Amino acid sequence: MAAEKPLTVVTCTAPVNIAVIKYWGKRDEELILPINSSLSVTLHQDQLKTTTTAAISRDFKEDQLWLNGEKADIGHPRLQSCLREMRRLARKRRGDGAGAAAPLSLAYKVHISSVNNFPTAAGLASSAAGYACLVYTLARLYGVEGELSEVARQGSGSACRSMFGGFVQWRMGERPDGRDSVAQQVVSETHWPELRVLVLVVSAEKKVVGSTAGMQTSVDTSPLLKHRAEAVVPERLTQMIQFIQQRDFEGFGQLTMKDSNQFHATCLDTFPPIFYLNDVSRRIIALVHRFNAHHGKIKAAYTFDAGPNAVIFTLEDTLDEFVEVVKCSFPPESNGGQFLKGLPAGPASLSGDLLSAVVLAPLPGTIRYILITQPGPGPQLLDNPSLHLLGADGLPHPSA
Amino acid sequence: MAAEKPLTVVTCTAPVNIAVIKYWGKRDEELILPINSSLSVTLHQDQLKTTTTAAISRDFKEDQLWLNGEKADIGHPRLQSCLREMRRLARKRRGDGAGAAAPLSLAYKVHISSVNNFPTAAGLASSAAGYACLVYTLARLYGVEGELSEVARQGSGSACRSMFGGFVQWRMGERPDGRDSVAQQVVSETHWPELRVLVLVVSAEKKVVGSTAGMQTSVDTSPLLKHRAEAVVPERLTQMIQFIQQRDFEGFGQLTMKDSNQFHATCLDTFPPIFYLNDVSRRIIALVHRFNAHHGKIKAAYTFDAGPNAVIFTLEDTLDEFVEVVKCSFPPESNGGQFLKGLPAGPASLSGDLLSAVVLAPLPGTIRYILITQPGPGPQLLDNPSLHLLGADGLPHPSA
Structure with missing residues (x-):
């Protein structure tokens, strides 16, 4: 049914996190594998969040990206890593038969628009919320489930921790391919309400x-x-x-x-x-x-x-x-x-x-x-179509 | 002959040093034994020095101390450690017969006056120059020779390095009694004239x-x-x-x-x-x-x-x-x-x-x-009696 619409569009939000056991240093630059495990608190999206809309259409000529309303370079290597990996997972899912219902052509180009509700000046790791939101949104768009923190990690290391709410551990892992370098919720955001x-x-x-x-x-x-x-x-x-x-x-x-x-x-x-x-x-x-x-x-x-x-x-x-x-x-x-x-x-x-x-x-x-x-939940899907950051033409709203 | 004069007086100078391998942390608080060896450059006394005059007389009623012209507390534990240790070495020397020529009664009280030619605001370790100068001056007064850096160390750890010119190592040592925790010249101040x-x-x-x-x-x-x-x-x-x-x-x-x-x-x-x-x-x-x-x-x-x-x-x-x-x-x-x-x-x-x-x-x-x-020499004896900081009455000059 989605294939009959000119545009398939999904909008999600993701949180910022602040580490209490710090991540500093990679053992693998390419895969973003850390030299130690870390632990963070996910902050509530009522105050701090990234919102991302991703849309695909047979009419799109090329992948495009807007950050806070401004056209941005979608060719950034880490962003490309995430896009490539999410399309790979979608293909895999389709090959497995699990995605039989997913009607979208993976050959379609994608438009992505992302905004933060907080100024960069706040000095908070906007890339963590940004990559978590990108990966979560693409997963919803392509119908991909399962372990996503590993993909978010390849955008920005600490982004993997923004894939969960509450208190989150990023286990450094041991494998050279990074498959075990993933985030894991320690306790949820309701654990420590004070x-x-x-x-x-x-x-x-x-x-x-x-x-x-x-x-x-x-x-x-x-x-x-x-x-x-x-x-x-x-x-x-x-x-x-x-x-x-x-x-x-x-x-x-x-x-x-x-x-x-x-x-x-x-x-x-x-x-x-x-x-x-x-x-x-x-x-x-x-x-x-x-x-x-x-x-x-x-x-x-x-x-x-x-x-x-x-x-x-x-x-x-x-x-x-x-x-x-x-x-x-x-x-x-x-x-x-x-x-x-x-x-x-x-x-x-x-x-x-x-x-x-x-x-x-x-x-x-x-x-x-x-x-x-205060501590808050992980990424969220927004149901209300009026919150999409891309219009029916696949471009950001002029007001964005 | 000195015994016939009412006052026996000695004046010396000692340098500041700056560590290039830093000392930070003691394994023994009492003896001032460090957790690692360190290395410093002795700075030239033409620019930065402490001058100390020590005098003994049968007329002195008590040990007394003046710092930068002001009466100060001679009861400070670390200063007492140095005084006690220097008197012990002097007695030992006399007992050995080597000090037969030393005419001074070790029971006489001592007056000590010490001044820096640089403001405390310079943030340089004045205690290093101060204790090095105290120990060197007392050694000259009592005719004590040999290893003195071990005594200076008990006043202020880094003072042991001010007992030598040029480039100086303080070996942390291993003995619990600290006898091997001493300073040692690496090369003299003439080694690197540039x-x-x-x-x-x-x-x-x-x-x-x-x-x-x-x-x-x-x-x-x-x-x-x-x-x-x-x-x-x-x-x-x-x-x-x-x-x-x-x-x-x-x-x-x-x-x-x-x-x-x-x-x-x-x-x-x-x-x-x-x-x-x-x-x-x-x-x-x-x-x-x-x-x-x-x-x-x-x-x-x-x-x-x-x-x-x-x-x-x-x-x-x-x-x-x-x-x-x-x-x-x-x-x-x-x-x-x-x-x-x-x-x-x-x-x-x-x-x-x-x-x-x-x-x-x-x-x-x-x-x-x-x-x-620039790098400079270790402690010096001043021959010129006009440079004494204590007058014939054993008190600091009014101008001091």
Whole structure:
């Protein structure tokens, strides 16, 4: 029946994830196989998501791609890897007879349009959500089922973790062909309903070293990275899974901070050294440690990816107070912009003790805004045709 | 004859040193035994030195200490360790008969006055020069000879390396009593006459974590530090000695930078993390890498101790150009202060190529001054009585 329509179109969304046991370094550049396993929290798509529409039609002359409404290069090798792999899986499925109902010609060209609902400036790994969304959308389009994280991994390593909701492990695997280097859900997004995630977006210089080039240099030059991957991470991964299963915030928070610091330590041990943390990041780190010291226990934990923005974990009962502490320490500039985005935070009055122990020398304007979110589900199919990013002509809507 | 004078007085000077294979972490807090060997360059006393006068007299009522002209606490445990150990060695020598000529009563109290010719703000390890000078001066006073670096080490670990000029190794040793944890000259200060050393003094916040507390926390919490000490440093030490013996600046410079970065990486892997580098330090690091990339070889190398100030190694033929590059990148504020101190640097005109490749976005006022020096000799006895820091009354001169 779909073959009778001029256009077959599918739209899906996929989430961002933030690693708490970090991935840094590949053992195979081509297949994107990591030197250690990693573990992440999938963030809720109510706040952060990529939406992708893929369409096929006998009328399309060539594969085409639009990113955030702008025409983009579909020839990018990693994107081509994902497309090729998804078409291969679709052919395989058809050959197996399972796809007998799939009416689409695999020879048809595809149009893909993808948008993020968050600015690149947020410094979140948009490529993870982007490739997860691409692979999930193509799978729905071609009727492919089964293990998809392996395909997403070939677009962007961390994308494989965005194929699931909640808490997700990426097992490094052992096979040279990467078939066992896949993501796996540890627990779902409903497991720890009290957990909150804050993204502190820092006003910053542009990222100097991209993560792909950076991690390769680290693998080539850092003696400490090799030791971390072989001797430190395996034990940490086991511990982290236990902390999550037990909803042990102190254990989870402390190990999250340690692993973020160790990742940045291996960046500094790289030659030439790579710095992603800046002086504002350092101030946020010091603030979190003072906050925890004041409370005599770990009530907030930071983690930083390849940029200066902090991602903070805390629990629902601490959210309002911590947000107030951040507002006092990094007062918003009164430029009319919204300082708090995402989930609401209520008012909190800070005790004089807390203020004097934790809030030192405020730095106005150095944090642009705080986005509040929580763990969320994996990729979703959108049923509502009005949400397609491509029109009946197979092109992005003018408004996109 | 000395016994007939009311006062016996000796004045000596001792140098600062800067490690190129870093010491960070003790295996024995009491004896100051390190977890790895280290290697340093002794800086010339024409630019940076501590001067110490020690005097004994039958009239002194108690041991007394003055630092930079101010009365200070002589009861400090590490200072007491050095005093006790020097008196023990003097008694031993007398018991051996070798000190028959030494006329001094070891029961006499001692007055000690010590001054630095550089501000503490320079962030150089003043305790290294200070304890080296104390031990050397007491040795001259009591007529003690032989292995003194072991005593200096008990004042401040890195002080043992200031007991020699040129390039100095501190062998970690193996004995629990520390008798084999001593410094040793690799080559003298005349070995590499072209080498120049620049201290870039950064305008900075006060150091937050002292090195004694910091390194203990690192030993307790950083998995990477343990690996560094056991698996990385031994090989680096061997390489570094070869580079120095061969006057191989590229090898020396690259390994110096790598080891500085690895030391700071282990600080970041400490929990809570320790940061000594700030954004200005990072800018200096990036500048040095751009400078070397422009020249297609390593012509300058940085190292950082427990603070944001950079120490730069370069060769005589590159000095003027590098200084000019620093002046253009971190223009002095016109506050009348002297920007260049120490050895002279000549004028240099930078090519347009170099300027556009290396000097990006100047940051005025972020470097306070540059001190230019070179490798220098070990501790010295001053013969001129007018240089004593204590008067005939055993007290510091009013002008001191």
